[in-house]
Amino acid sequence: MSILVVGSVALDTVETPFNRVEEVLGGAASFFSTAASLYSQVNLVAVVGSDFPQEYLDFLRSRPINLDGLQILDGPTFRWVGRYHMDMNARDTLDTQLGVYAGFHPVLPAGYLDSELLFLANIQPELQMEVLQAAPRTRLTVLDTMELWIMPAREQLTEVMKRVDVLLLSEEEVRQFTGKASILKGVRDLFALGLKYVIVKQGSYGALLFGVDGTYFSAPTYPLEEVSDPTGAGDSFAGGLSEAGGCPWQSDRLFRLRGL
Amino acid sequence: MSILVVGSVALDTVETPFNRVEEVLGGAASFFSTAASLYSQVNLVAVVGSDFPQEYLDFLRSRPINLDGLQILDGPTFRWVGRYHMDMNARDTLDTQLGVYAGFHPVLPAGYLDSELLFLANIQPELQMEVLQAAPRTRLTVLDTMELWIMPAREQLTEVMKRVDVLLLSEEEVRQFTGKASILKGVRDLFALGLKYVIVKQGSYGALLFGVDGTYFSAPTYPLEEVSDPTGAGDSFAGGLSEAGGCPWQSDRLFRLRGL
Secondary structure, three states: OEEEEEOOOEEEEEEOOOOEEEEEEEOHHHHHHHHHOOOOEEEEEEEEEOOOOHHHHHHHHOOOEEEEEEEEEOOOOEEEEEEEOOOOOOEEEEEEEOHHHOOOOOOOOHHHOOOOEEEEOOOOHHHHHHHHHHOOOOOEEEEEOOHHHHOOOHHHHHHHHOOOOEEEEEHHHHHHHHOOOOHHHHHHHHHOOOOOEEEEEOHHHOEEEEEOOOEEEEEOOOOOOOOOOOOOHHHHHHHHHHHHOOOOOOOOOOEEOOOO | OEEEEEOOOEEEEEEOOOOEEEEEEEOHHHHHHHHHOOOOEEEEEEEEEOOOOHHHHHHHHOOOEEEEEEEEEOOOOEEEEEEEOOOOOOEEEEEEEOHHHOOOOOOOOHHHOOOOEEEEOOOOHHHHHHHHHHOOOOOEEEEEOOHHHHOOOHHHHHHHHOOOOEEEEEHHHHHHHHOOOOHHHHHHHHHOOOOOEEEEEOHHHOEEEEEOOOEEEEEOOOOOOOOOOOOOHHHHHHHHHHHHOOOOOOOOOOEEOOOO
16 A cells, blocks of 8 residues: 655754754654555655755655655755643744745656555645645545644635545644634534544544544553653654554444534 | 442532532532442442531432431531633632531441442541441452642551552642652552552543553543533542443453553
8 A cells, every 4th residue: 555645854953841852854744654654655745955964865765655756955944943841742833944845846756646545744735735636536635734824824724624534633723723612513613624534633642533424433542651752743643544544443442423 | 239438528619611500519429429329339428517408418319329328417518619720621629628527437337338349539538548447348449539638648648548459540640649740650659559550530531540460441531512510520430430340441442561
């Protein structure tokens, strides 16, 4: 099976109460691809600047990740700077520099056209839409986004939401986008856009899957003693979804909510 | 099956961002007994004042709850006043008046001595210890407590913990009692007291069960659209534990953590 993914490949500077790292490999598409490549062939669409370290390219290349769709352009790589609170479930974005992503237009190599799944990782909604329109008819399309796009690019983001099967959002993002305090009410608003499933990420508490048909599935987390850096946890989780061909929730733990 | 429970029967005044109620039936033992009585015979040990409304006695009596161990003494009933934040997972205790609980010594009626389970609901640890020592040899003893006792009665509370099988605490209470930010490390400290299981309550996110043998079980919650008052949710959850004779975690969803 192969998965087409578009999203950010970035250099992250991350501060936690316990540590600080500078310009390490980051970006939603990097985390997603690394996790998904444990199970599937990944076809990556992204862009980096001429300043992107060779060692990170080598890391991605060492896995079943096809980089034919990764452009290397003159200019700076996408950079993100963030700081985590004592409770590692909360963080502040201190800086975001789109760099070469600002004027980027993806080109899908011929070898990507037989991809069975499409994952639109966090990036500008306009760019997600371009890939959605250029992509082959995949079996399932999954969309992720973040705070950065919910208010400033709400209209474009909504258009993308209307055209995908599954949406991943954090609890806070559900509240931000829908204006509803109740997650259940917010999810119902999202279904009105045409989505089939909404996955609500709850940080260290796990994730909930809601289906428009009443499906409800709760995925717990594996308890960790030490967390050194939660960046990309949600993207890696999305990568793991590919294990069962995008449908890990077809299990006997699933039940249906009445009246959803 | 029958369950012996000691804990508070109280009058609660509760303020949420949406509502306020005054002097309604509350107290850990009331919530526990109501939930547990759906499955089992409950033998209640508690005390109320002469001001306790007859309608609340009638409510408890209408269920399979034995009130032979409920004393009615001259003086005021236990009263609790609390206020919930916008996020109903957090609350402030504004006032606690022990009333007739201050000098209360329980007497166990003969009919209580064949109880198979013992639940020490939230109340002064000295009182929990008295019942633990007077109680028959039950198959399983379970202990709950709250913030109110963790610091001011730490020593007595620790003595009770050393003599029970299962402890229920919220995440915040695990951190308060053990001083560990990591729940996993805190739970390990609690096992050092001799506990067999620790259940960590996570409010609307569910609960985790840890066993000294490495057992790990995650119980999700049923998603609710409207929450009008979360008071007693943890006590009602404890009451529901009785469904499987105190061992609902003997299921195929259980797995073991390595190196716990």
